[in-house]
Amino acid sequence: MRLSRREFSKMGAYGLAAQMLPASAMKAQESGRKIGYCVIGIGRIADHFLRGVEQSSYAKITGFVSGHRDKAERFAAQYGVPASSIYSYEDMDRMRDNKEIDAVYVALPNNMHAEYTIRSAKAGKHVLCEKPMSTTVSDAEAMIAACKAANVKLMIAYRLHYEPLNLKAIQLIRDGALGQVQSINGAFGFNCGAGEWRLTKQYGGGGSLFDVGIYVLNACRYLTGEEPVKFTGVTSTITHDGRFNEVDENVSWTLKFPSGILATGSSTYGATMPGYFKVYGTKGWLGMDPAYNYDGLRLRASYAGAKGAPRIELDEANPERDPKQFAREADHLAECILNNKTPTSPGEEGLRDMRYIQAIYKTAGVEVA
Numbered sequence: 001m002r003l004s005r006r007e008f009s010k011m012g013a014y015g016l017a018a019q020m021l022p023a024s025a026m027k028a029q030e031s032g033r034k035i036g037y038c039v040i041g042i043g044r045i046a047d048h049f050l051r052g053v054e055q056s057s058y059a060k061i062t063g064f065v066s067g068h069r070d071k072a073e074r075f076a077a078q079y080g081v082p083a084s085s086i087y088s089y090e091d092m093d094r095m096r097d098n099k100e101i102d103a104v105y106v107a108l109p110n111n112m113h114a115e116y117t118i119r120s121a122k123a124g125k126h127v128l129c130e131k132p133m134s135t136t137v138s139d140a141e142a143m144i145a146a147c148k149a150a151n152v153k154l155m156i157a158y159r160l161h162y163e164p165l166n167l168k169a170i171q172l173i174r175d176g177a178l179g180q181v182q183s184i185n186g187a188f189g190f191n192c193g194a195g196e197w198r199l200t201k202q203y204g205g206g207g208s209l210f211d212v213g214i215y216v217l218n219a220c221r222y223l224t225g226e227e228p229v230k231f232t233g234v235t236s237t238i239t240h241d242g243r244f245n246e247v248d249e250n251v252s253w254t255l256k257f258p259s260g261i262l263a264t265g266s267s268t269y270g271a272t273m274p275g276y277f278k279v280y281g282t283k284g285w286l287g288m289d290p291a292y293n294y295d296g297l298r299l300r301a302s303y304a305g306a307k308g309a310p311r312i313e314l315d316e317a318n319p320e321r322d323p324k325q326f327a328r329e330a331d332h333l334a335e336c337i338l339n340n341k342t343p344t345s346p347g348e349e350g351l352r353d354m355r356y357i358q359a360i361y362k363t364a365g366v367e368v369a
Helices: 005-011 022-031 044-054 069-079 092-097 110-122 137-150 164-174 208-224 324-339 347-363
Strands: 035-040 059-065 103-106 126-129 154-156 181-191 230-236 250-256 262-268 270-281 284-288 298-303 312-317
Touching (some): 035 324, 044 059, 044 324, 059 324, 092 110, 103 110, 110 126, 110 137, 137 347, 154 324, 154 347, 164 208, 164 270, 164 284, 181 208, 208 250, 208 262, 208 270, 208 347, 230 347, 250 347, 262 270
Parallel strands (some): 103 126, 181 262
Antiparallel strands (some): 181 270, 250 262, 270 284, 284 298, 298 312
């Protein structure tokens, strides 16, 4: 997310996400048309998205792709989708002829993102793909190329790029409230249960950095507005109960940015690690804790006011509840389709993170594809 100070100033200090693309939102609203999404994969994350679309302004559910026909039929009945718009993974290419489907939401395990994004693009459908974008840099590059060749939009589901408090944190930094930023640290993790696909290298691509650590990595990038130029990484596995035979349990890393800002991050599959970030500058600090959850986000800051003014202390919570963040994502891509705009989090954004994840693991001596 690379927004200049001028662009943030135009958005205003409060309700930033709600004000994004106001002209296009107005055009979309005036058109009266909603963008139809086909959901590929009906797991836990898809349920959040489906409920989000119910709260959206410019999106609706018009199709499903699933390996479980009975499950897809239950969801189709709930969301008013005809049986003819339910597809299997084998025959989903038939959606090319379904005019009710404008876009797809790819909610599959990480290693399947590339195949189903590329197939959807070839079927002429725009793509909203969950993160991480893929498990390899080459797959991410192929996804971008396929969408460009098909002239469809590719958006990666970085939901926090559209969340008001994260946007406010960025604006405060860009406006110089903290002075010169010096360092950032953050973490995110959970105690992953046995049998999860994310604990396999085949489906997950690697350890927790692909899954929850990517939030921390991406936040460091949008908070600084810079791209890292130097990486270090280290991994460890402490719990030997069979869960971590293929992927690491813990990973920590450092990033150095062109300005000299240093960022440290950690993620884990072995313990509950509430997600947060904290930014330290010459005039003060700001932090979010929690920072990456579906709801309950909270921003705190303390920094010097103007000359002679008292110090500013900020404590602000976002009252929005799950699945509002998913509604924002669905609406953003819908607006981009209706108004021929480029998404704020396009495929290139996901590709950068894939390259940085690969670089971090390389310095840790861990081979990833």
